[in-house]
Amino acid sequence: MATIKYSPEGNLCGGPKPTPTPAKVPVELHVCMGLNACKGHDRLGTNNCAGTGICATAERHNCQTLNNCKGQGGCGLYGDIEAQSNPGNNECAWQGSCAVPIQAERFRTLGPERGKSVWLQARKLFEERMKKANRNVGPSPYKCGPPQALLVRWLDGYDSCGNSGDKSCSFGFNNPEDNAKRLCEGKRE
Amino acid sequence: MTQDFFAKGADPVTPDNLGEAIQQAIEIEIATIPTYLYTYYSINRSPDQEAIKTSIIEKLVAKGRPPIEAEEEAIDLSAELMVFANKAGALIMSVAIEEMLHMALSSNLKQALAGMPDLVGKSPVFPATLAGHQPPFPINLAKLSQDQLITFLKIESPTDLPDPRMLKTINYTTIGKFYQMIIDCIEKNDLKYLDGPQLIEGKAFYAQNNIDTVYYDKKHRPHFTNMDDSGDLCHVHDKASAIKAIKCIVDQGEGFDDKGLIQPGDRVNCTALVPGDFDDPEKKELSHFEKFVQIYCTYNSLNDRFKNLDIGVTDMYDYFVVNVADNPKIEHYPAHVVPVANLLNAIYTYIFVMIEDCYRQSGNTQWEIFMFGIHKSMIFILNSICGDIMSLKYTREGKEYVVAPTFNDYKFDDKSRPKAQMIDLFNKAVAVFPKIQYLGQRIHDLPDVPNVSSINSF
Numbered sequence: 001m002a003t004i005k006y007s008p009e010g011n012l013c014g015g016p017k018p019t020p021t022p023a024k025v026p027v028e029l030h031v032c033m034g035l036n037a038c039k040g041h042d043r044l045g046t047n048n049c050a051g052t053g054i055c056a057t058a059e060r061h062n063c064q065t066l067n068n069c070k071g072q073g074g075c076g077l078y079g080d081i082e083a084q085s086n087p088g089n090n091e092c093a094w095q096g097s098c099a100v101p102i103q104a105e106r107f108r109t110l111g112p113e114r115g116k117s118v119w120l121q122a123r124k125l126f127e128e129r130m131k132k133a134n135r136n137v138g139p140s141p142y143k144c145g146p147p148q149a150l151l152v153r154w155l156d157g158y159d160s161c162g163n164s165g166d167k168s169c170s171f172g173f174n175n176p177e178d179n180a181k182r183l184c185e186g187k188r189e
Numbered sequence: 190m191t192q193d194f195f196a197k198g199a200d201p202v203t204p205d206n207l208g209e210a211i212q213q214a215i216e217i218e219i220a221t222i223p224t225y226l227y228t229y230y231s232i233n234r235s236p237d238q239e240a241i242k243t244s245i246i247e248k249l250v251a252k253g254r255p256p257i258e259a260e261e262e263a264i265d266l267s268a269e270l271m272v273f274a275n276k277a278g279a280l281i282m283s284v285a286i287e288e289m290l291h292m293a294l295s296s297n298l299k300q301a302l303a304g305m306p307d308l309v310g311k312s313p314v315f316p317a318t319l320a321g322h323q324p325p326f327p328i329n330l331a332k333l334s335q336d337q338l339i340t341f342l343k344i345e346s347p348t349d350l351p352d353p354r355m356l357k358t359i360n361y362t363t364i365g366k367f368y369q370m371i372i373d374c375i376e377k378n379d380l381k382y383l384d385g386p387q388l389i390e391g392k393a394f395y396a397q398n399n400i401d402t403v404y405y406d407k408k409h410r411p412h413f414t415n416m417d418d419s420g421d422l423c424h425v426h427d428k429a430s431a432i433k434a435i436k437c438i439v440d441q442g443e444g445f446d447d448k449g450l451i452q453p454g455d456r457v458n459c460t461a462l463v464p465g466d467f468d469d470p471e472k473k474e475l476s477h478f479e480k481f482v483q484i485y486c487t488y489n490s491l492n493d494r495f496k497n498l499d500i501g502v503t504d505m506y507d508y509f510v511v512n513v514a515d516n517p518k519i520e521h522y523p524a525h526v527v528p529v530a531n532l533l534n535a536i537y538t539y540i541f542v543m544i545e546d547c548y549r550q551s552g553n554t555q556w557e558i559f560m561f562g563i564h565k566s567m568i569f570i571l572n573s574i575c576g577d578i579m580s581l582k583y584t585r586e587g588k589e590y591v592v593a594p595t596f597n598d599y600k601f602d603d604k605s606r607p608k609a610q611m612i613d614l615f616n617k618a619v620a621v622f623p624k625i626q627y628l629g630q631r632i633h634d635l636p637d638v639p640n641v642s643s644i645n646s647f
Binding site for chain 2: 063080082179
């Protein structure tokens with residue numbers, strides 16, 4: 001059984017130096033489909049334009065404070081308004097407030113944009129950044145981000161955090177795709 | 190826990206006993222947290238709708254209802270039940286979150302007016318009573334039921350609870366009145382405000398809503414149980430900020446002008462909402478008292494629907510409430526569960542160790558302890574292990590129960606740091622319960638905070 005060892009200071013400042021990792025050709029790390037700033041910088045490395053990538057390059061994780069570093073946190077389901085307004089735009093490790101990648105059905109839980117799409121906010125921030133950098137942006141493979149059902153198929157299961165149940169669901173009185181469409185149109189879920 | 194602080198009855202709060210009074214307020218807030226969380230964890234917020242629907246159809250058809258009609262009824266009833274189970278969980282969690290806020294607000298008060306708040310080792314041993322409340326009434330770790338909701342309503346009651354001994358000494362009769370005694374002392378006296386670290390607004394420490402305070406309606410549209418403007422942390426540095434912090438606590442708990450339980454008999458008023466039932470300026474967030482009223486009354490109406498069908502369902506909580514024991518003790522658990530229950534209690538206690546340390550630290554150190562320690566522990570360690578442990582069962586006195594958190598204070602010894610002890614506990618627990626292996630890295634990543642007893646208490 002895998003046990004863990006106590007070490008003073010853990011992953012905060014101080015303690016032993018980390019073990020070096022082998023150098024790799026770096027790509028920019030981003031949190032989801034349609035958020036790549038550079039050609040070839042997505043999970044598969046085959047996209048040909050900014051904004052057209054198929055999936056995140058940041059490490060997959062399922063909730064708040066589990067992101068590795070700057071710009072690698074999804075957002076929306078935990079955290080304050082500031083954090084929820086900045087999906088994929090966090091300042092440092094462990095400062096993201098939700099899972100990566102961001103499913104199309106995820107909505108914000110705080111602030112004036114409460115109930116609105118997290119992925120659309122991430123894309124908006126991304127497009128603003130590209131405009132500032134004078135770069136053209138191509139369309140995302142899915143207009144409003146990857147549907148949860150797609151992520152479940154691609155990733156062999158997908159879960160974002162929380163105890164309130166599946167974000168894409170029906171109790172018999174709705175079509176989940178209609179709910180997702182409303183969110184995609186910028187309406188409140 | 191401090192009991193019966195105002196030993197001589199309705200003594201006023203004075204500058205001399207103010208620190209003791211605020212410490213009692215802190216301990217009242219702490220006592221509510223495991224009480225509400227235990228009930229929360231007894232709820233399966235996403236039960237198997239298909240299984241529920243099928244069961245209802247079978248019972249209705251057996252009673253002679255045509256299959257198509259039975260299916261229509263079952264779809265509607267099972268959907269109502271799905272919404273209710275999730276809503277009950279969301280409402281209780283939304284209260285628990287605000288109780289944590291209240292613990293921090295009352296700790297800020299104490300830090301400003303008397304010095305370090307004492308948080309570690311202050312959880313009640315259940316069954317317990319609410320410190321100082323008259324009349325005393327038991328608060329239990331218990332699964333969701335109408336009886337447990339009455340206990341919750343008594344805790345949050347905006348009006349006095351009837352007591353045949355009311356002519357005798359009175360400590361306080363509602364939490365609101367207790368806090369009012371503290372406000373009176375603050376207003377009447379020119380008190381010195383100390384400058385120690387506090388948990389303050391604007392640092393992302395507190396968020397009114399998260400995904401756990403959300404529930405979905407029948408069309409699976411999300412509803413948010415807390416509002417952005419209903420309260421926040423508050424830096425207590427003068428008379429006005431001290432009173433603002435207390436008003437936030439009282440309004441969120443009791444509402445602005447709620448009428449409380451109906452006497453005699455602690456009956457619940459299930460009539461339409463009135464402005465006094467809310468706690469925010471826009472009248473969109475219900476007070477704690479009224480949130481519990483909503484669960485209580487919705488249960489009654491929905492359960493009546495089941496009863497009227499005459500299909501043998503007498504308590505619809507059976508569909509989604511887990512059978513956990515009242516006030517479980519670790520000694521009740523079999524040997525293979527004990528290491529896991531000990532780890533859970535150590536994590537629970539370490540959260541208070543970290544919160545207390547936030548009142549010794551400032552700047553980035555305080556921020557890191559809070560965000561990477563307390564947040565991570567609450568959501569990704571405690572919440573996770575509470576879910577995991579409830580996959581275990583045990584038998585006591587001939588009855589089978591689901592294992593549940595006992596929420597006891599774990600006594601860290603002085604021989605090593607609490608985090609080192611927690612890692613030892615994890616290694617023992619994972620050896621008998623491999624399912625929690627994924628928690629190892631999360632525990633490893635926690636800040637390493639000492640367990641220092643308070644040096645500034647009264």
